Amino acid sequence: MDKLKITGGRPLRGEVRISGAKNAALPIMCAALLSAKPLRLRNVPLLRDVSTMAKLLGEMGVRVERSPDGEVVLDAARIVHPAASYELVKTMRASVLVLGPLLARCGEAKVSLPGGCAIGARPVDQHVKGLQAMGATISIEHGYMQASARRLRGARIVMDLVTVTGTENLMMAAALAEGETLLENAAREPEVVDLARCLSAMGAKIEGAGSDKIRIQGVPSLGGAEHRVMPDRIETGTYLAAAAAAGGKIRLTGTAPESLDATLDKLREAGARIEIHGSSIDLEIARRPGAVSVRTAPYPAFATDMQAQFMALACVADGTALITETIFENRFMHAIELQRLGADIRLEGNTAVVKGVERLQGAAVMATDLRASAGLVIAGLVAEGDTVVDRIYHLDRGYEGLEKKLSALGARVERIG
Ligand code: EPU
Numbered sequence: 001m002d003k004l005k006i007t008g009g010r011p012l013r014g015e016v017r018i019s020g021a022k023n024a025a026l027p028i029m030c031a032a033l034l035s036a037k038p039l040r041l042r043n044v045p046l047l048r049d050v051s052t053m054a055k056l057l058g059e060m061g062v063r064v065e066r067s068p069d070g071e072v073v074l075d076a077a078r079i080v081h082p083a084a085s086y087e088l089v090k091t092m093r094a095s096v097l098v099l100g101p102l103l104a105r106c107g108e109a110k111v112s113l114p115g116g117c118a119i120g121a122r123p124v125d126q127h128v129k130g131l132q133a134m135g136a137t138i139s140i141e142h143g144y145m146q147a148s149a150r151r152l153r154g155a156r157i158v159m160d161l162v163t164v165t166g167t168e169n170l171m172m173a174a175a176l177a178e179g180e181t182l183l184e185n186a187a188r189e190p191e192v193v194d195l196a197r198c199l200s201a202m203g204a205k206i207e208g209a210g211s212d213k214i215r216i217q218g219v220p221s222l223g224g225a226e227h228r229v230m231p232d233r234i235e236t237g238t239y240l241a242a243a244a245a246a247g248g249k250i251r252l253t254g255t256a257p258e259s260l261d262a263t264l265d266k267l268r269e270a271g272a273r274i275e276i277h278g279s280s281i282d283l284e285i286a287r288r289p290g291a292v293s294v295r296t297a298p299y300p301a302f303a304t305d306m307q308a309q310f311m312a313l314a315c316v317a318d319g320t321a322l323i324t325e326t327i328f329e330n331r332f333m334h335a336i337e338l339q340r341l342g343a344d345i346r347l348e349g350n351t352a353v354v355k356g357v358e359r360l361q362g363a364a365v366m367a368t369d370l371r372a373s374a375g376l377v378i379a380g381l382v383a384e385g386d387t388v389v390d391r392i393y394h395l396d397r398g399y400e401g402l403e404k405k406l407s408a409l410g411a412r413v414e415r416i417g
Pocket residue numbers: 023026093094120121122123124125126127128161162163164165166304305327328329370371398
């Protein structure tokens with residue numbers, strides 16, 4: 001069942017609940033490695049990437065238990081094998097997040113280099129540079145980063161560029177280092193803040209998460225904690241963009257509206273009416289969306305993880321939109337697939353010039369990565385007739401219960417073989 005058949009042309013109406021954030025859950029699961037005491041997590045989404053992370057941690061000796069209500073308990077009382085194999089790292093790049101915690105807790109780590117990926121080169125040089133500044137010795141042997149350190153020591157680290165998992169890896173390592181670490185040019189993403197909150201609950205001393213300077217006072221050990229994973233802002237944005245493209249009126253509950261400013265602004269610009277009540281977001285759109293241009297950049301600017309969904313929206317919008325990608329060099333694979341549905345897109349370097357058309361037509365398309373798939377699903381919801389999205393295992397990495405949620409909004413979707 002690797003394809004999703006979407007029969008488009010229906011507006012979306014109804015209410016769905018947003019899941020916990022994949023990109024917060026993954027680093028937070030790795031934080032469990034920093035302590036011999038259990039970490040109890042709530043609102044952990046049921047996703048393939050979360051299972052992959054559980055498997056990776058399990059191979060190291062971490063006990064991972066999920067209860068039916070979505071609570072996950074991670075117990076890293078003993079770490080028997082501080083390593084991450086190529087087999088797992090190549091399927092999920094976030095596996096590199098074990099490097100900092102393993103090194104800090106065990107004094108050694110062997111983590112596969114991730115290699116290339118569908119959206120760009122994605123090196124991990126900033127993770128390595130930061131850990132070296134904290135006193136680690138890291139060599140590359142047979143495709144693996146072989147890292148060791150007696151005890152990491154605090155350092156001032158100015159990152160060459162803004163990296164989300166790089167910031168998270170270094171923040172986790174610094175939590176157990178000797179002395180103070182200052183991370184400059186740090187990522188300000190809400191997921192970094194959520195990780196800092198969890199680490200603080202475990203006893204870490206962190207200031208400034210959410211700004212570009214994070215100060216961490218290392219402590220000798222961390223304890224157990226309970227933490228609720230923040231809502232997924234990209235899942236939220238994806239359903240909002242879908243409704244803006246297909247038309248209709250939806251309510252999303254269990255969201256974190258304050259993490260979605262850039263996306264909500266752009267949806268308003270497209271003509272959507274948006275109302276926020278606590279953690280719920282209502283979106284209503286009564287006419288064809290207007291064309292809105294976006295330029296991706298680190299938080300709080302417009303997220304690269306929302307770029308494909310907004311390209312799909314632009315395909316049916318009234319007017320011409322410029323979609324500029326500045327984070328990843330190869331994140332336009334969906335453009336070629338959208339053209340198969342009748343979209344008018346011209347690629348000029350890192351900008352896609354999208355001229356909205358009145359109608360897309362259903363066709364068979366191929367998903368290349370998680371967010372590209374989300375863009376194709378949105379296009380399928382608006383297209384006339386049937387769209388079949390192949391390789392939807394990409395979607396299972398990051399969208400919990402996608403068909404169920406879309407069906408609850410009145411869409412006609414079905415998983416087929
Ligand atoms: N970069 C380097 N060197 C490094 C690290 C990053 O050159 O050592 C470059 C990357 O190649 C890229 C830019 O810096 O051009 C930013 O990459 P970043 O490190 O921030 O990305 P990431 O941490 O690997 C996370 C998310 C991605 C999201 C990006 C950008 C997780 C697990 N993943 O990746 O999410 O696109 O930040 O916001 O948090 C997704 O969910 O579909 C996804 C790809």
